[in-house]
Amino acid sequence: MDDIICESRAVGETVAIIETSNLTYTYPGGKEPSLKDVSLTIEKGEFVILTGPSGCGKTTLCRCFNGLIPHFYSGKLEGDIKVAGHNVSEHSIYELAKNVGLVFQNPENQLFALSVEKDVAFGLENLGLPRGDMRKRVDWALQMTSIQDLRERAPHELSGGQQQRVAIACVLAMQPEVMVLDEPTSFLDPLGAQKIFEVIDDLNKKLGLTVILVEHRLDLASRYANHVIVMDEGKVVLDGKPLNVFTSERARLIGVGIPKATRLYQVLQETGVHLSGVPVNSREASLLLQEVLARDRG
Amino acid sequence: MIAVRDVYFTYPSNVEALKGVSLTFRSGDFVAIMGQNGAGKTTLVKHFNGLLKPTKGAVIVDGIDTREESIAKLSRKVGFVFQNPDNQLFCETVEDEVAFALRNFGFEKKAIQKRVEWAINLLGLTRYRQSSPFMLSGGERKRVALASVLAWDPDVVILDEPTIGQDYEQKEKLRQFIVQLNAQGKTVIIVTHDVEFVAECNPRVVLMAQGKIVGEGVGKQILTNRKLVAEASIVPPQISQIFMGLTGFGLPTDVIDVYEARDILLDFLERSS
Numbered sequence: 001m002d003d004i005i006c007e008s009r010a011v012g013e014t015v016a017i018i019e020t021s022n023l024t025y026t027y028p029g030g031k032e033p034s035l036k037d038v039s040l041t042i043e044k045g046e047f048v049i050l051t052g053p054s055g056c057g058k059t060t061l062c063r064c065f066n067g068l069i070p071h072f073y074s075g076k077l078e079g080d081i082k083v084a085g086h087n088v089s090e091h092s093i094y095e096l097a098k099n100v101g102l103v104f105q106n107p108e109n110q111l112f113a114l115s116v117e118k119d120v121a122f123g124l125e126n127l128g129l130p131r132g133d134m135r136k137r138v139d140w141a142l143q144m145t146s147i148q149d150l151r152e153r154a155p156h157e158l159s160g161g162q163q164q165r166v167a168i169a170c171v172l173a174m175q176p177e178v179m180v181l182d183e184p185t186s187f188l189d190p191l192g193a194q195k196i197f198e199v200i201d202d203l204n205k206k207l208g209l210t211v212i213l214v215e216h217r218l219d220l221a222s223r224y225a226n227h228v229i230v231m232d233e234g235k236v237v238l239d240g241k242p243l244n245v246f247t248s249e250r251a252r253l254i255g256v257g258i259p260k261a262t263r264l265y266q267v268l269q270e271t272g273v274h275l276s277g278v279p280v281n282s283r284e285a286s287l288l289l290q291e292v293l294a295r296d297r298g
Numbered sequence: 299m300i301a302v303r304d305v306y307f308t309y310p311s312n313v314e315a316l317k318g319v320s321l322t323f324r325s326g327d328f329v330a331i332m333g334q335n336g337a338g339k340t341t342l343v344k345h346f347n348g349l350l351k352p353t354k355g356a357v358i359v360d361g362i363d364t365r366e367e368s369i370a371k372l373s374r375k376v377g378f379v380f381q382n383p384d385n386q387l388f389c390e391t392v393e394d395e396v397a398f399a400l401r402n403f404g405f406e407k408k409a410i411q412k413r414v415e416w417a418i419n420l421l422g423l424t425r426y427r428q429s430s431p432f433m434l435s436g437g438e439r440k441r442v443a444l445a446s447v448l449a450w451d452p453d454v455v456i457l458d459e460p461t462i463g464q465d466y467e468q469k470e471k472l473r474q475f476i477v478q479l480n481a482q483g484k485t486v487i488i489v490t491h492d493v494e495f496v497a498e499c500n501p502r503v504v505l506m507a508q509g510k511i512v513g514e515g516v517g518k519q520i521l522t523n524r525k526l527v528a529e530a531s532i533v534p535p536q537i538s539q540i541f542m543g544l545t546g547f548g549l550p551t552d553v554i555d556v557y558e559a560r561d562i563l564l565d566f567l568e569r570s571s
Contacts, residue, residue: 027433053465054437105436105463106384157311160381161335183436186462187381189334189491190533216465219494219536257466260494260536260556267560273567282536286543293547293566 017178017210018042018065022079025060025069034060036234037079044177047204047211047224049242051256052231058214059105061231062180065212066100067093084177098127101171105182105214107163111155116147116166119155123174141173144199160187168196172203178210179203185217193220200224219259222246223281230256243278261285299325299454299485300346300376305355307341315341317509318355323487325453328480330496330517331489333506334531339489340381342506343456346487347376360453374403377452381459381489383439386446387431392423395431396446403450417445420475422468437463454485461492473499493521497535497554505530522552 023038034057042048050058063069067088070077081088084099104110113119120141124134142148145165150158155166164187171179181200185193201224203209215221222228228245230238238245245251246262258266261279265288268275275292279285300323307316315338323329331339344350345357348364357364360375380386389395396417400410418427421441426434431442440463447455457476461469469492476499480486490496496503496517503520505513505527513526520526522538534542535554542551549566553559 051465054463054468055435056465059435106382108382108384159336183463187335187459189531190493191528191531192335193491194533216463216469217492217494220533257469257494261540263556264537264540264559267556268563271560271564273564282539283543285536285540289540289544289563293544293563293570 014043014045016041016082017044018081018083018212020064020079020081023061023064023081024078025064026076027060027073028075030075032234033076034234035064038231038234038236039079040229040236040239042178042210042212042227044210045204045208046227047201048213048227048229049218049221049225050212050214050229050231051216051218052237054216056231057234058231059182060234062102062182062212062214064088065178065180066102067091067096068102094126097123097174097176099176100178100180101174101176103167103171103179103181103184105186107160107167107187108156110167110170111163114154115152116142116155116158116169117151119166120169120173123170127174137173137175141169144172144203145169146195161189161192164188165192165196168199175207176209178212180212180214182214183216184213185215185220190220193217197221197224216257218246218257219261222259223283242280246280247278299323299327299360301356301358302342302345303356303358305342305345305352305357307338307345307350308353315509316352319506319509319511320355321504321511321514323454323485325485326480326483328476328486328499328501329488329504330499330501331487331504331506332491332493332496332530332532333512337506337530338509339506340458343378343458343487343489346372346454346456347378348372349378370402373452374450375452376454376456377447377450378456379444379447379458379460381462383431383436383443386443387439390430391428392418392431392434392442392445393427395442396449399446399450405450413449413451417449420448421445422471435463437465437468440464441468448479452484454487455479457486457488457490459490459492460488461490461495469495491532493532493535497521497537500555505532507531518552518554521554 019041021039023035024033025035026033064081071093111119120138121134145168147165185196200211204211222242225242228242246258259280261282265275265278275288277288279288302319302321305316305319308314333339348369351365387395389398396414397410431439476486500517503517507530512529513520521535527534537559538554541553
């Protein structure tokens with residue numbers, strides 16, 4: 001059986017917000033392309049996890065979503081990419097910034113103002129928002145990320161985790177349609193990470209914000225996603241629902257960090273214990289196991 | 299190997315980051331220091347190679363008070379891999395980066411070549427040896443930083459958040475490799491939030507919160523102690539969460555490993571059928 005999953009979706013029910021076809025990109029001076037023939041569709045309102053081995057092209061793909069490629073990084077871009085109906089090559093980063101917000105992997109690359117408040121307001125100033133609206137949005141973004149008390153602090157004096165929250169607040173304040181987060185919680189403690197994921201999940205559900213999350217820590221993140229894309233060596237190798245992707249043999253072979261709940265399901269299956277479904281988080285696993293344990297005991 | 303005696307540390311900005319920490323690391327220990335952001339974990343480990351000196355109390359490394367020794371000398375014994383590789387890397391090629399400290403420590407040319415080769419291989423960086431570290435991905439840069447410290451073969455290796463940006467396969471390699479280092483008698487200290495990684499490595503765990511140590515012991519006991527874990531802003535490993543959701547079957551709750559979990563479940567099913 002071919003292990004590659006590329007699920008087709010019903011036509012007409014949903015709106016594509018990002019579409020790439022045969023996207024191939026080589027960095028200036030690069031010997032081979034960092035993206036090879038990437039064709040994918042992300043629909044409005046989806047919560048997407050983008051994962052794969054380090055160096056597989058995840059960050060490069062994210063840079064295409066907001067036009068950093070090809071406008072900031074030159075290099076050679078082939079194929080098509082459309083974001084919110086705009087052809088990325090034909091629109092400036094400034095225009096695309098209203099549609100797509102990118103939270104960088106390393107928050108230090110993103111923060112530069114002398115106070116948290118000023119950093120969060122910076123993008124809004126550039127959009128030319130009236131002062132009152134700007135205040136409201138800054139307050140809201142600080143509140144959503146629980147950093148109101150850091151308002152007056154200098155970003156460069158904060159801990160890695162605090163900086164990551166500030167970076168998210170900066171992008172949140174812009175209220176983009178698509179938020180791309182490149183390992184946004186890597187410096188955060190697990191509770192802090194969970195809180196950030198919950199914030200993102202909330203924005204996804206309440207505001208219909210499309211979320212693209214680059215993440216290795218699938219144990220923590222997988223429960224929020226409804227679409228998982230796995231890359232390997234510049235290509236998209238798996239693209240579908242979390243359940244199907246996590247249980248695919250290929251995901252295990254290329255070293256995707258399958259959630260422990262799913263892994264437990266697999267090792268039980270190997271020894272002849274079958275659960276009635278495939279869990280991707282601990283709650284689901286507990287419920288499925290309860291069934292089996294109670295049945296046997298009864 | 300390292301004795302931390304009632305250490306207090308206050309940053310120039312008056313933030314008191316450590317409030318009376320006492321801890322002992324024996325030669326060959328494998329310890330994970332965990333806890334919430336801002337708990338003082340990085341501040342603590344920066345004392346081990348003299349980057350920071352205690353405001354009060356003392357840190358003794360191999361019999362030497364860190365206040366009386368240079369960072370350069372201490373570094374030869376205690377290698378430190380930073381959380382953010384960009385704070386550590388600056389050479390033009392990966393190879394130069396890894397060789398840099400070796401040259402500073404005055405190793406011979408041949409030895410340098412050999413060690414660079416060894417470290418680059420070990421971390422799967424062979425194809426990048428002539429690349430600029432800044433052309434690499436975040437996860438790859440992290441490995442370059444690790445290679446450059448391991449190259450000089452310090453007795454104690456401190457890894458500040460080693461799993462950040464690493465994919466599952468790299469983490470598995472890192473784990474095997476830490477276990478191997480440890481088996482060779484090296485003291486390995488990791489600072490991490492990655493509970494699943496700790497669950498797989500099974501080191502001694504030190505939990506910190508607000509500049510103090512709040513728990514210390516075997517990973518399995520510490521990480522499944524709900525009260526302690528919450529205090530240190532950590533989420534229990536997924537396997538332990540699953541078992542916490544299986545109350546009423548008389549199963550243990552201090553399980554963090556997938557295979558142990560399988561065996562316990564199989565055993566239960568066998569007994570009840």
